[in-house]
Amino acid sequence: MKNRRDFIKNSLLLAGALSIGEHAYPTPPMPHADLDDDEYWKMIRAQFPLNRNKTFLNNGTMGPSPYPVLNEVYQDMLHVESNGRYGGNEEDAIKALARLTGTKDSEITLTRNVTEGINISCWGLPLKAGDEVIMSTHEHVGNAAPWLNRAKLHGIIVKAIPLGKTAQETLDIIKKAITKSTKVIALPHIPCTIGQILPIKEICSLAREKGIFSFVDGAHPLGMIKLDIKEIGCDLYAGCCHKWLLGPKGTGFLFVSENFRNTLQAYYGGGGFDSGWDMLSQPPTLKGYVDNGHRYYYGTQNASLFLGITKAVEFHEQIGVDKIEKRVKALAAYLQENLIKLSPNIDMLTPTEAISRGAQIGFKIKDKEMTELQKLCNEKQITTRYVAENNINCLRISTHIYNNHKEIDSFLEITDKFLRA
Numbered sequence: 001m002k003n004r005r006d007f008i009k010n011s012l013l014l015a016g017a018l019s020i021g022e023h024a025y026p027t028p029p030m031p032h033a034d035l036d037d038d039e040y041w042k043m044i045r046a047q048f049p050l051n052r053n054k055t056f057l058n059n060g061t062m063g064p065s066p067y068p069v070l071n072e073v074y075q076d077m078l079h080v081e082s083n084g085r086y087g088g089n090e091e092d093a094i095k096a097l098a099r100l101t102g103t104k105d106s107e108i109t110l111t112r113n114v115t116e117g118i119n120i121s122c123w124g125l126p127l128k129a130g131d132e133v134i135m136s137t138h139e140h141v142g143n144a145a146p147w148l149n150r151a152k153l154h155g156i157i158v159k160a161i162p163l164g165k166t167a168q169e170t171l172d173i174i175k176k177a178i179t180k181s182t183k184v185i186a187l188p189h190i191p192c193t194i195g196q197i198l199p200i201k202e203i204c205s206l207a208r209e210k211g212i213f214s215f216v217d218g219a220h221p222l223g224m225i226k227l228d229i230k231e232i233g234c235d236l237y238a239g240c241c242h243k244w245l246l247g248p249k250g251t252g253f254l255f256v257s258e259n260f261r262n263t264l265q266a267y268y269g270g271g272g273f274d275s276g277w278d279m280l281s282q283p284p285t286l287k288g289y290v291d292n293g294h295r296y297y298y299g300t301q302n303a304s305l306f307l308g309i310t311k312a313v314e315f316h317e318q319i320g321v322d323k324i325e326k327r328v329k330a331l332a333a334y335l336q337e338n339l340i341k342l343s344p345n346i347d348m349l350t351p352t353e354a355i356s357r358g359a360q361i362g363f364k365i366k367d368k369e370m371t372e373l374q375k376l377c378n379e380k381q382i383t384t385r386y387v388a389e390n391n392i393n394c395l396r397i398s399t400h401i402y403n404n405h406k407e408i409d410s411f412l413e414i415t416d417k418f419l420r421a
Contacts, residue, residue, distance in 0.1 A: 087303050113252045134187070218237050220358070225325045247309050247312035364393065380414060
């Protein structure tokens with residue numbers, strides 16, 4: 001009985017402490033732009049609930065959300081549960097994403113992750129047996145699996161090409177891979193493996209010249225680098241909100257060019273995707289599809305997460321997209337340059353040319369097992385990503401705005417000791 005009373009008492013206290021209008025977490029003030037560099041980024045770091053005893057260098061897998069995003073989601077979820085509210089927030093999220101990506105509101109579809117956007121694109125394209133899809137040997141399972149599955153079921157042909165050491169070399173490899181049967185180029189903007197920025201604008205221009213569909217797996221660019229999808233000129237672009245944008249987990253988007261909307265077939269239907277339906281006519285009919293991105297998503301979703309997307313976009317805009325890109329790239333360049341200096345046994349997989357380097361560095365060490373280095377990092381509370389995909393077997397390091405040079409130096413010190421062992 002005592003345990004039951006304590007449980008009820010604590011529940012009531014919690015409900016009182018977390019009433020609507022109060023923040024679940026205290027949000028530190030944002031820094032002024034005129035602060036010196038070190039102090040500015042220290043204050044940005046304070047915006048995150050990341051454990052101060054850990055160094056997180058794996059943003060490429062999952063980006064921790066800052067307090068403003070967490071509080072926005074919490075407050076809205078509490079409002080939903082307190083008032084029985086249904087839906088909402090999606091239009092604001094769409095507008096925010098369109099603003100940040102240089103697209104139109106009507107071209108944005110909200111998804112739960114990049115993989116969902118890839119599947120919508122893969123299965124909705126008009127392809128037949130024998131049609132070729134050009135991909136790379138650096139694919140994440142989320143991009144590889146849908147196309148391979150369609151190859152298995154429908155007989156399309158997947159061609160995997162290597163990536164070059166430079167943007168031009170990669171472009172040349174793609175040109176040589178194109179045949180009369182090539183119908184789709186489906187490549188990552190920034191591969192999950194080594195963080196190489198592909199010359200995606202030039203790739204999509206090439207596809208357009210050849211009458212080939214262009215799909216881009218954009219899991220990593222949004223929140224890392226300035227992203228203008230219209231300038232890229234692709235037909236389809238699947239993006240992520242819970243990596244570099246630092247938004248709520250389980251959020252993403254799909255861009256479908258307005259000129260491509262009637263080419264990409266919608267196969268899953270639900271509330272909001274149609275332009276009219278009637279179950280009383282004989283036979284029952286579906287009039288058609290809405291003329292915007294809502295034709296590709298449907299059903300009840302967590303509206304509070306949509307609000308978190310909006311807040312994540314605003315958080316990035318408040319800091320400045322250009323400022324974020326400059327910071328994360330500078331940290332990655334610092335890491336790469338100092339790794340190369342450590343030893344000639346460092347096999348640097350990420351290109352060193354600036355236009356091909358983002359905020360992720362992938363490398364191997366000659367005659368060393370990289371899982372052992374990752375193990376040493378784990379012991380020192382440093383989180384990294386081992387890349388096993390396609391037998392690449394490298395270590396990938398991600399640098400975002402909550403990271404600093406001291407953390408990178410700690411990683412370099414561990415790597416140096418590992419080299420000498």
